[in-house]
Amino acid sequence: MATLTLKSLAIGGLKSIDLQVAAGEIVCLSGASGSGKSRLLRAIADLDRHSGNVHLGDTSQSDVPGHSWRGMVMLVPAESAWWYDTVGEHFSEHPEETLQQLGLDADAFNWPVARLSSGEKQRLALARALARKPAALLLDEPTANLDKDSTERVESWLRDRIRQQQLPTIWVAHHEDQIARVADRHFHIVDNGIEEQEMTA
Numbered sequence: 001m002a003t004l005t006l007k008s009l010a011i012g013g014l015k016s017i018d019l020q021v022a023a024g025e026i027v028c029l030s031g032a033s034g035s036g037k038s039r040l041l042r043a044i045a046d047l048d049r050h051s052g053n054v055h056l057g058d059t060s061q062s063d064v065p066g067h068s069w070r071g072m073v074m075l076v077p078a079e080s081a082w083w084y085d086t087v088g089e090h091f092s093e094h095p096e097e098t099l100q101q102l103g104l105d106a107d108a109f110n111w112p113v114a115r116l117s118s119g120e121k122q123r124l125a126l127a128r129a130l131a132r133k134p135a136a137l138l139l140d141e142p143t144a145n146l147d148k149d150s151t152e153r154v155e156s157w158l159r160d161r162i163r164q165q166q167l168p169t170i171w172v173a174h175h176e177d178q179i180a181r182v183a184d185r186h187f188h189i190v191d192n193g194i195e196e197q198e199m200t201a
C-alpha cells in the first residue's frame, strides 16, 4: 500500500508536474487530443525519456530497472501488445472468474489473439494486468472500445480491484460522465501543466 508521487515530472510540452496519488485512489486525467496524456503515463511507467522523478512509496523510479518498475507501476495502454498466439499463454493461471466478471466468453482463454475484437482485447489486457498483481495502475482510456454496458461493468470491476488492492491509479478519460462515476479527483491538462477540476456530484 503505497502512494504514487510525481515530482517535477516533465515530458514533451508538459512541464514540472507534481502529483500525489494515494493508495486506492483514482485520479482521472483529461485533456485535449495531443495534449500529452499518453506521454505522461509513459514517462511514469519509465518507457520514455523524461526529467523529474516518480516514487512509489519509498522506491524511486531512478533506482529500479525499467522492467521491474513496470511490474510494479503497470501501464495498460490504449492498444495492448500480445506476444503469443493464444490468449491463455499470456496468463499464468485461468482467470475464469475475471472473464465472467468482465462479460467475456469463458472459452476466450483458448482463443487465438488474432480473432479478438478490440473490446475483447481491451478487457483481456485489463485482466492480464491485474493478474500480474501490480502495486499501482496507469490506465489509458481503458473503456475506449466498449459499449455502454461493458463500460459500466469494467468501471465497476476496476473500481473494486483498485480499492481492494489499494492501488494508486491514474486513469485517462475523455467523458465527463465516466469521470464523475470513477474519479476521486480529476485533473485536466491546461497549457503546460495539470489543473485540478471541481468534481460534479
Ligand SMILES: Nc1ncnc2c1ncn2[C@@H]1O[C@H](COP(=O)(O)OP(=O)(O)OP(=O)(O)O)[C@@H](O)[C@H]1O
Residues within 6 Å of the ligand: 012, 031, 032, 033, 034, 035, 036, 037, 038, 039, 040, 048
Ligand atoms: N516519442 C515522441 N516524441 C515526440 N513527440 C511525441 C512522441 N510521442 C507522442 N508525441 C507527440 O506528443 C503529443 C502528445 O501525444 P499523446 O499521445 O500523449 O497525446 P494524448 O493527449 O494522449 O492524445 P489523445 O487523446 O489523442 O490520445 C502529440 O503531439 C504527439 O504527436
